[in-house]
Amino acid sequence: MEYFLQQLINAVTLGAIYGLIAIGYTMVYGIIGMINFAHGDIFMVGSFIALIGFIICVMLGIGWVPLAILLVLLLAMAFTAVYGWAVERLAYRPLRGSFRLAPLISAIGMSIVLQNFVQLSQGARPKPNKEVITGAIQLYEANGFAVNLSYIQIIIVIVTLVLMTGFTLLITRTALGRQQRACEQDMKMASLLGVDVNRTVSLTFVMGAALAAVAGMMFLLYYGLTDFFVGFLAGIKAFTAAVLGGIGSLPGAMLGGLLIGLIEVFWAGYFSSEYKDVAAFSVLVLVLIFRPTGLLGKPEIEKV
Amino acid sequence: MNQPLIQVDHLTMRFGGLVAVDDVSFAASHRQITAIIGPNGAGKTTVFNCITGFYRPTVGRLALHHDGREYLLERMAGHHIAGRARVARTFQNIRLFPGMSVLENLLVAQHNRLMLASGYTFLGIFGAASYRHAEARALDKARAWLDRIGLTPHADRQAGELPYGLQRRLEIARAMCTDPLLLCLDEPAAGLNPRESAELNQLLVSVRETERIGVLLIEHDMSVVMAISDHIIVLDYGRKIADGTPAQVRADPAVIRAYLGEVEEGEASHG
Numbered sequence: 001m002e003y004f005l006q007q008l009i010n011a012v013t014l015g016a017i018y019g020l021i022a023i024g025y026t027m028v029y030g031i032i033g034m035i036n037f038a039h040g041d042i043f044m045v046g047s048f049i050a051l052i053g054f055i056i057c058v059m060l061g062i063g064w065v066p067l068a069i070l071l072v073l074l075l076a077m078a079f080t081a082v083y084g085w086a087v088e089r090l091a092y093r094p095l096r097g098s099f100r101l102a103p104l105i106s107a108i109g110m111s112i113v114l115q116n117f118v119q120l121s122q123g124a125r126p127k128p129n130k131e132v133i134t135g136a137i138q139l140y141e142a143n144g145f146a147v148n149l150s151y152i153q154i155i156i157v158i159v160t161l162v163l164m165t166g167f168t169l170l171i172t173r174t175a176l177g178r179q180q181r182a183c184e185q186d187m188k189m190a191s192l193l194g195v196d197v198n199r200t201v202s203l204t205f206v207m208g209a210a211l212a213a214v215a216g217m218m219f220l221l222y223y224g225l226t227d228f229f230v231g232f233l234a235g236i237k238a239f240t241a242a243v244l245g246g247i248g249s250l251p252g253a254m255l256g257g258l259l260i261g262l263i264e265v266f267w268a269g270y271f272s273s274e275y276k277d278v279a280a281f282s283v284l285v286l287v288l289i290f291r292p293t294g295l296l297g298k299p300e301i302e303k304v
Numbered sequence: 305m306n307q308p309l310i311q312v313d314h315l316t317m318r319f320g321g322l323v324a325v326d327d328v329s330f331a332a333s334h335r336q337i338t339a340i341i342g343p344n345g346a347g348k349t350t351v352f353n354c355i356t357g358f359y360r361p362t363v364g365r366l367a368l369h370h371d372g373r374e375y376l377l378e379r380m381a382g383h384h385i386a387g388r389a390r391v392a393r394t395f396q397n398i399r400l401f402p403g404m405s406v407l408e409n410l411l412v413a414q415h416n417r418l419m420l421a422s423g424y425t426f427l428g429i430f431g432a433a434s435y436r437h438a439e440a441r442a443l444d445k446a447r448a449w450l451d452r453i454g455l456t457p458h459a460d461r462q463a464g465e466l467p468y469g470l471q472r473r474l475e476i477a478r479a480m481c482t483d484p485l486l487l488c489l490d491e492p493a494a495g496l497n498p499r500e501s502a503e504l505n506q507l508l509v510s511v512r513e514t515e516r517i518g519v520l521l522i523e524h525d526m527s528v529v530m531a532i533s534d535h536i537i538v539l540d541y542g543r544k545i546a547d548g549t550p551a552q553v554r555a556d557p558a559v560i561r562a563y564l565g566e567v568e569e570g571e572a573s574h575g
Contacts, residue, residue, distance in 0.1 A: 175411070175418035175439070178404070182412040185401040192356060192393060193413045193482055194386035 002145040007269040008262075013153045013222065015261025016160035020215035021238030022245070022253035023167065024208030030184045030248040031204050032096070037107040038087055040235015041114035042209050046080040046216025047226040048118055051129050054220075058130075065132060069155075069221075076213040083114075084209025085202055093198065111231075118228040126227040129220050156218045163214060164254055167207075171250060180204060184248075233277070237264075240284045246297020255295060259283070307369050308333050309518040310355070310486055315364035317350050324350040325361075326542040332486070332535070337512055337519040339529045342539035343562065348522045349396065351539070352488050355520070356393045357382040370485050387416050392484035394475045396491045396522075402464025406455055406474060409463050410446035413481035418442055449477040453507065469500035473507065480511065486518050487511070493525040501525065505532050530554070538562070 021043050028036045053072035062068045091110045095102045136150035171177035182190040183200045191197045219234070220226050241260040245252025260280050267279035287295065308331035317325040325347040332338040340348045353359045355366055355377060366377040368389045375389035385391050401409050411418075418438050450456045453473040458466060463474060472492055479487055492508070493501045509532055512519060523529045529536065529550070536553040538546040540562040546553050553559055 175415050178408055178412050179415050181404060181408075182401050182415075185403055186399055188358075188382075189395075189399045189401070190412070191382040192386055193478070194383050194416045195412070196383050196387075 002140075002142050002147050003269070005139070005147050006145075007265050009147070009149055009153060010269075011262040011265035012258065013156050013261070014265055015258035016156050017215050017218050017222070017257075018234070018238045018241045018260050019254045019257025020160055020163065020211050020218070021234060022241040022257045023164075023250060024212050025239050025242040026245070026247055026250060026253040027180075027204050027208050029242070031180060032092075032103075032187075032201060033100075034092065034103045035107065035239065036087075036092075036205075036208070037104070037235070037239075038091070038110035038114060039208065039212060040231035040233075040238065041111045041118075042080060042084055042087070042231070043212040043216045043219075043234055043238075044226070044228065044231030045083050045114060045118065046076050046209070046213030047220045047230065048122060048127075048216075048228075049079045049213065050076040050217035050220050051127055051226060054129055054132065069132065073214065073217055076217050077210040080213030080216070081206045081210045084205040084212070087114075088202055088205040093201070111235075115228050115231070122228065124228060126225045128225045131224055132221055152221050156222060159214065159218065163211065167211070168250060176203070237277075237280065240280060243294055244284050244287055246294030249294070249296045249298070252294055252296035259295075309369060310520075311365075311367045311369070312351075312355075313365040313367070315351065315354060315366065316362050317347070317354055317359060317364075318362045323542050325354070325539075327363075328539065328542070328544045330537045330544065330547060332518045332520055334485075334516055334518050335512060336534040337508065337521055337532050338535045338537065339521045339523060339533035340537045340539060341523065341526075341529055345541075346539040347542040348539055349490060350542075352393060352490055352520070352522065354378070355385075355486075355488060356391055357385040368486060386482055386484075390483060390485040391488065392479035392482045392486070393488035394472075394479050394490060394492060396494060398468075398471045398475050400463040400471055400475055400478070402462065404463060405460050406450070406463050406466070407443075407446055407459045409474060409478050410449060410481045411442055413478045414442040414445065414483075445481060449481060452510075453477045469496055469503075472496065472500075472504065476507065476511075480515070484517055486520065488520045488522075490522045491524060492521070493523055493528045501528060504528070508532055 021039065024039045024042070025036060028034060028039070050072050053075040054068065057068040057071060062071065087110050091106045092103045095106055133152045133155065136148040139147040139149055141147070171180065179190070179195050179200055180203070182193070182195060183197055187197050219230065237260055238257065241256035242253045243256070244259060245254070245256025263280050263283050264276045268276040271279075311331045313329050315325055315328045316323070328347070328351065340351060342348055350359065354361045354364070357377065357380060361378050364378065368375040368377055368391065370390070377385055377389055377391065380389060401412065404412070418435075447456070450459055453476070455470060455474060455477070458470065463471065466474065476489065476492065493504055496504060505528055508519065508521070511517070521529070521533065533550055536546070536548065536550055537544060538553060538556070538559050545558045545562055546556040548556070
């Protein structure tokens with residue numbers, strides 16, 4: 001029971017990070033019907049910018065942890081958003097209206113470019129970050145096994161919940177979200193109503209990248225290190241989460257992230273940690289066989 | 305009324321070897337319904353697609369005039385044709401946002417003003433007064449149009465669930481919510497039953513009476529065209545063959561030969 005509870009806490013934390021990245025995949029897919037394979041690397045860039053941010057904070061002597069975290073968070077979101085915007089502008093927009101596979105290939109290319117850029121500029125070795133947030137609440141102890149809820153886990157889950165709520169409100173309640181949903185349904189028509197489609201797509205990439213930056217920073221804080229290749233597996237997992245939840249659906253991405261986190265952690269906890277990825281992807285395969293649109297996805301309606 | 309709302313000069317549209325529209329010139333004015341008619345394949349929808357920026361015309365000049373300014377539509381980006389030149393259109397096969405509510409469909413059409421007022425959402429998040437006013441005004445306008453087309457009870461339904469006739473009217477209302485000066489309607493009566501078609505006539509006539517706009521209308525239903533048009537342009541094989549009032553056009557021998565003379569063919573193919 002204690003062990004189970006501890007695994008559950010770990011799983012929710014991991015799921016929150018996957019969920020944040022998955023939103024970026026699902027939004028971009030929703031609006032332009034493309035899988036942005038460079039999104040995992042945007043996440044990785046976010047984690048590096050956060051790392052640099054913490055180093056700057058140390059250099060400037062900002063010792064108060066909440067302030068440092070807030071500053072780094074804003075810094076990472078802002079800079080990563082610029083990356084997201086630039087990737088769309090350079091690699092995807094010129095190919096819009098081209099055949100469907102072109103932006104996909106371009107995305108894979110962009111992913112390689114980002115990885116190599118970071119590898120060259122930051123070095124290939126994993127970069128450790130000094131533990132910023134330490135300590136944990138001991139929930140209870142039984143049979144010599146203590147169930148801990150660390151502060152960093154609390155922060156990750158709370159930040160994720162706040163961001164996801166805010167984001168859902170943004171999409172459902174504001175003029176901006178309305179415009180995004182309109183573009184999602186019929187881009188040409190939205191343009192005829194005066195919606196600047198290019199700007200809307202850019203904004204979607206900017207938002208997705210900002211969320212990925214938050215995930216990147218959380219990853220850095222949680223694991224204490226990052227390297228140029230972390231985006232690959234995390235990106236694939238988050239993509240799996242988005243597909244599992246139903247690609248194009250925001251709540252689906254969040255649910256999918258949570259599920260992938262649960263599967264992975266519980267598999268590692270009870271069976272073997274070598275095969276945790278196999279478990280996560282096998283569940284994806286099963287879900288897709290029986291529910292091709294994902295858990296919360298709507299069946300694709302053929303446009304007349 | 306000395307300057308027309310839109311002046312189309314020498315419009316030509318070629319697709320490879322096919323000439324869809326061949327040197328067509330016409331003008332349409334404020335507070336008038338200008339119908340473009342012609343047999344299937346005459347190039348009517350292509351003319352619309354050129355006006356609304358779907359196609360770049362091969363040759364031609366499309367000048368829209370308002371407030372003493374001239375907008376050359378053939379050079380403008382799609383969303384500027386709607387936003388700055390203020391041209392709105394509807395489609396033969398309805399293109400609502402089916403997954404959004406009826407009210408939201410009307411709000412999207414007003415988003416330009418909303419986005420400005422909300423400072424691209426940042427001010428809106430902090431509840432700036434200008435944004436709340438703009439949002440309230442947009443809602444008022446959307447509600448007024450819902451009332452006018454009799455859709456108030458359906459405001460929160462998904463647009464895709466509405467019956468066909470209501471979707472048509474919603475599409476027109478949505479186009480009107482963009483504050484257009486020129487409204488292009490592509491076969492608004494297609495698929496409507498006679499009662500719905502009569503209601504549509506009323507709506508179009510009332511729009512012409514109350515709003516200072518010009519209406520361009522593509523329609524096959526001659527009862528609609530003859531009843532409400534002030535001015536008719538007849539196309540055949542991409543060329544303009546007649547231009548005048550309904551009475552003039554009806555008496556034009558070229559029109560009778562090309563269009564009315566082939567009633568069986570023309571009517572059968574879309575009847």
